[in-house]
Amino acid sequence: MDHRTTGFGSGGGVDWMRRCIATGYEVADDLADRFDDVVAAQPDALLVRWTTSGKERIGGGPFEWRHFRLFLFDSDGLVRRVEVFDVDRHIAALARYDALTMGAGQSTETRPPHATGAPGIANAATRAGERLRDTWNAHDWEGFAALFPKGFRAVDRPQSVALELDRERLLVGYRSVFEMPTSRQTSEPLATRGGRLALSRVHWEGTSDSVGPSEIDFLIVVEVDERGDLVAIVSFDLDERDAAHAELDRRYAAGEGRAHPRIAATASAFLRAFADRNWDELAACFASDLVVHDHRRLGWETLRGPAAYVHALTSLVDLAPDARLRLDHVELSDCGLLWVAAWHGTQGGGAFETPWIIVSEHDASGTVHRVDQYDLDQLDDARACFGELRRPDPLRIPPNAATRALDRWQNAIEARNLDAVQAWYAPVFVFDDRRRLVRVESDREMAIANMRLIVESGARPSRTILATAGDRLILQRVHWTAPREGVAPSSHSRADEFEVDEVDHEGRFIAAIAFDPEDRRAASVEMFERWARSDAGRSQLASVIELRRAIRERDLVRVRATLPEDFVFHDRRRLGAGRVARPDEYVVWLAALFEQSPDAIMEPIYELAAAHHGALSVARTFGTLAQGGEFESVFLALWTFRNGRPASLELFDLEDFNAAHARFEELRPDPLHVPPNEATRSACRLHEAGDGGSSGGSGIARSRGAG
Incomplete structure (x- = not known):
C-alpha cells in the first residue's frame, strides 16, 4: 500500500510487488537503497526512514527518494505487508504503525477488560465499589447494608427502561440474592471522573437449592459524596457502555466539573469538534503558541502551533475514518486536565484501540497552551506533570462571582459604555463612602450619576484584589488616576482607597463600601461581618465565627471560652512556635503576638478547601510592631472542627502547600468510622x-x- 502522492497505489501478492520493483529499474540506473533511521520496531513490525537513490535514464541526473516504509512480518519472518509514506508524513506513518501493531491479532471485544485501563487509577468511588464487593463476598449483610446511607438512590437502566429505587427498596431486592449460598461478585473499574465517580463492569454468579447456576454481567456508575458515602448507583446492560459513559459525564458536569467551568468547556468543545470532524472549531481550542510534547516511546516529534497538531489528528482520521476518542479517566484542575483515553475504530478490516494519556495546560480563558502525551505505563510521569499544573501560586487569589463582576464593570468603564456600567448595579445597590472627608451614603441612582461624571472625566481605576470571602465578597485596593490638561502623566490626579464590594446571586453589585488608605483594618472587619451575615457565613459553626471575632478584638478570655480542653495548635512554619497541646498555651501565644503588635489582625485571604471536618485557607497577619514599623506574614491555615467546635489549628509556610493539602485530606474522617x-x-x-x-x-x- 503506497500512500505517497505519486506512489504505486495499492495492490497485493508477490507478482504485484515484483512489478513495482521492476518499474524502478526501468526508469533509473544505479538504484541503491539505504536505511536512514529505524523509527519503531518490534518482533513482527518495523518502521524505517528509507532513501532510494540513482540516476534518471531520461536526463541522466541523480535523484533521491526519501520516504517511510512500514513492514509487517509473519511468524516465519517473511514480509506480509508493506506501506510507504512521503517523508513529510511521519505523523501519519507513526499513527499507522500504532494502528497495525496495537493489540495485533486481538479485537477490542476479546481483549481482557483491564487491557484498556490505566494502572493505578483509583478514587473514592472505586474504593466504595470495592467495599460493596468485599462485604458482599464476605456475606456480611450488616456491613453491606451500612454502606447505603439515607437518601441513596439506585437507578436501573436496561436498554430504554429506567427503574429508580430508594435505599430500603433496594436492600429488600438484594436480600434474597445476597443469601444464596454461593452468591459472589467481581468488579473491574473501567472509567473514572474526578474523585467521586466511577464506571465499573460487574460479574455476579450464584446458586441455591431452588435456582441453578446463574451469572450476569452488567455496568454500574457509582457516585459518592465528599465524605466517600454512596450517593447513587446507576446500572446498565453490558452493551450500553456509551450510555454509561454519557451518564458518567453528565453527573461529573453537574458535580465536581462545575468547579472548573472553563477547562470543562474547552474539553467539551474539543470532543465535539473531533466527533463532528470540524477542524476549524478544534483548532480554536488551542493558543497560537501551542506546544505538543510527545513522551511516548513511539511518539511524534515536538509539534508547534494548532495547525501542526490538528494535522496530526486528521492523519489518524485519514487512516481510520471511523476513529473515535473514548475517555476512561478524567481529572480537572484550575489550570489543566489529565485524560487517560483511547482512540478506537476499524482499519484494514479489523478493530484497533490505541490508549494514551494526555495532560494539557490551559490559561484563564480555558485555551490550551501545552499538551504532553504519554504511554499507559508512564502514568506516574503524567501525574507528576499534572501535579505541577495543579500546584497553584498561593498568592494568586482565585476568581469568584464578585471579581468576575468587577472585571465586567471595569471593561465597561474602559470602553466608556455607561449603559453596561449601569446594568451591573442592582436596584438595592448602596454606596457607603466612609472616608473621613466624604462620609456620604448613596443609592443606585446617585451612584450611577457620580460614576457617569467619573467616566466622562477620563478617570481610570486600577485594582488589586486583597482578599475574598465566599463567592460574593471581595476586599480590594483601588487606585484612581484622572488626567489633567497640559500636565505630564506623572502629575495627573490620583486617589487611593480600600473598598469592600458585594454582589447578589445574579452577579450584580448590591453594596460598595469605601475606606481611607489607613483604614485597612476597618475594611477587613467590614468584609468579615458581611460574610458572617450572609448565607455562607450563617452555615458556618457559630463557635468558629465567635473565635474569629474574639481574636480580632484581642479578647483572650473569649478566645479561651471557644476552645475545647483538647484543642491543639501546631505551628509547622520553619520559624514557627512548634506544637502546643493545650488551649491555654495557644492563648499565651496570641498574647505574645498582641504584645509585639497591639493592632495585629488575622485575616483569611481566600479559602483553598472546605469540608465538614475542616477548612484550609491562605491567610495573613498584619499590623504595626510595638517598636515601630509595619509587618505582614502570609501563611496557610488549616482548621479542623469536632462536635461543633474548633479542634485544632495548623500553620504552614506557603511553599509547603502540598503538605498542607495532604494534611487536610489525611484528617478527613473515615466515612465507615462510627463516632x-x-x-x-x-x-x-x-x-x-x-x-x-x-x-x-x-x-x-x-x-x-x-x-
Missing part, C-alpha cells in the same frame, strides 16, 4: 473494668456480647 456515644463509652468502661479484675463487669460485658 462514639454514651453507649460505646459505657461499653469501654465495662471492658476496662473486666480487664482490671472486676468479675461483675466482665460478666456483663460477656453476656452482652453473647446476646
Whole structure:
C-alpha cells in the first residue's frame, strides 16, 4: 500500500510487488537503497526512514527518494505487508504503525477488560465499589447494608427502561440474592471522573437449592459524596457502555466539573469538534503558541502551533475514518486536565484501540497552551506533570462571582459604555463612602450619576484584589488616576482607597463600601461581618465565627471560652512556635503576638478547601510592631472542627502547600468510622473494668456480647 502522492497505489501478492520493483529499474540506473533511521520496531513490525537513490535514464541526473516504509512480518519472518509514506508524513506513518501493531491479532471485544485501563487509577468511588464487593463476598449483610446511607438512590437502566429505587427498596431486592449460598461478585473499574465517580463492569454468579447456576454481567456508575458515602448507583446492560459513559459525564458536569467551568468547556468543545470532524472549531481550542510534547516511546516529534497538531489528528482520521476518542479517566484542575483515553475504530478490516494519556495546560480563558502525551505505563510521569499544573501560586487569589463582576464593570468603564456600567448595579445597590472627608451614603441612582461624571472625566481605576470571602465578597485596593490638561502623566490626579464590594446571586453589585488608605483594618472587619451575615457565613459553626471575632478584638478570655480542653495548635512554619497541646498555651501565644503588635489582625485571604471536618485557607497577619514599623506574614491555615467546635489549628509556610493539602485530606474522617456515644463509652468502661479484675463487669460485658 503506497500512500505517497505519486506512489504505486495499492495492490497485493508477490507478482504485484515484483512489478513495482521492476518499474524502478526501468526508469533509473544505479538504484541503491539505504536505511536512514529505524523509527519503531518490534518482533513482527518495523518502521524505517528509507532513501532510494540513482540516476534518471531520461536526463541522466541523480535523484533521491526519501520516504517511510512500514513492514509487517509473519511468524516465519517473511514480509506480509508493506506501506510507504512521503517523508513529510511521519505523523501519519507513526499513527499507522500504532494502528497495525496495537493489540495485533486481538479485537477490542476479546481483549481482557483491564487491557484498556490505566494502572493505578483509583478514587473514592472505586474504593466504595470495592467495599460493596468485599462485604458482599464476605456475606456480611450488616456491613453491606451500612454502606447505603439515607437518601441513596439506585437507578436501573436496561436498554430504554429506567427503574429508580430508594435505599430500603433496594436492600429488600438484594436480600434474597445476597443469601444464596454461593452468591459472589467481581468488579473491574473501567472509567473514572474526578474523585467521586466511577464506571465499573460487574460479574455476579450464584446458586441455591431452588435456582441453578446463574451469572450476569452488567455496568454500574457509582457516585459518592465528599465524605466517600454512596450517593447513587446507576446500572446498565453490558452493551450500553456509551450510555454509561454519557451518564458518567453528565453527573461529573453537574458535580465536581462545575468547579472548573472553563477547562470543562474547552474539553467539551474539543470532543465535539473531533466527533463532528470540524477542524476549524478544534483548532480554536488551542493558543497560537501551542506546544505538543510527545513522551511516548513511539511518539511524534515536538509539534508547534494548532495547525501542526490538528494535522496530526486528521492523519489518524485519514487512516481510520471511523476513529473515535473514548475517555476512561478524567481529572480537572484550575489550570489543566489529565485524560487517560483511547482512540478506537476499524482499519484494514479489523478493530484497533490505541490508549494514551494526555495532560494539557490551559490559561484563564480555558485555551490550551501545552499538551504532553504519554504511554499507559508512564502514568506516574503524567501525574507528576499534572501535579505541577495543579500546584497553584498561593498568592494568586482565585476568581469568584464578585471579581468576575468587577472585571465586567471595569471593561465597561474602559470602553466608556455607561449603559453596561449601569446594568451591573442592582436596584438595592448602596454606596457607603466612609472616608473621613466624604462620609456620604448613596443609592443606585446617585451612584450611577457620580460614576457617569467619573467616566466622562477620563478617570481610570486600577485594582488589586486583597482578599475574598465566599463567592460574593471581595476586599480590594483601588487606585484612581484622572488626567489633567497640559500636565505630564506623572502629575495627573490620583486617589487611593480600600473598598469592600458585594454582589447578589445574579452577579450584580448590591453594596460598595469605601475606606481611607489607613483604614485597612476597618475594611477587613467590614468584609468579615458581611460574610458572617450572609448565607455562607450563617452555615458556618457559630463557635468558629465567635473565635474569629474574639481574636480580632484581642479578647483572650473569649478566645479561651471557644476552645475545647483538647484543642491543639501546631505551628509547622520553619520559624514557627512548634506544637502546643493545650488551649491555654495557644492563648499565651496570641498574647505574645498582641504584645509585639497591639493592632495585629488575622485575616483569611481566600479559602483553598472546605469540608465538614475542616477548612484550609491562605491567610495573613498584619499590623504595626510595638517598636515601630509595619509587618505582614502570609501563611496557610488549616482548621479542623469536632462536635461543633474548633479542634485544632495548623500553620504552614506557603511553599509547603502540598503538605498542607495532604494534611487536610489525611484528617478527613473515615466515612465507615462510627463516632462514639454514651453507649460505646459505657461499653469501654465495662471492658476496662473486666480487664482490671472486676468479675461483675466482665460478666456483663460477656453476656452482652453473647446476646
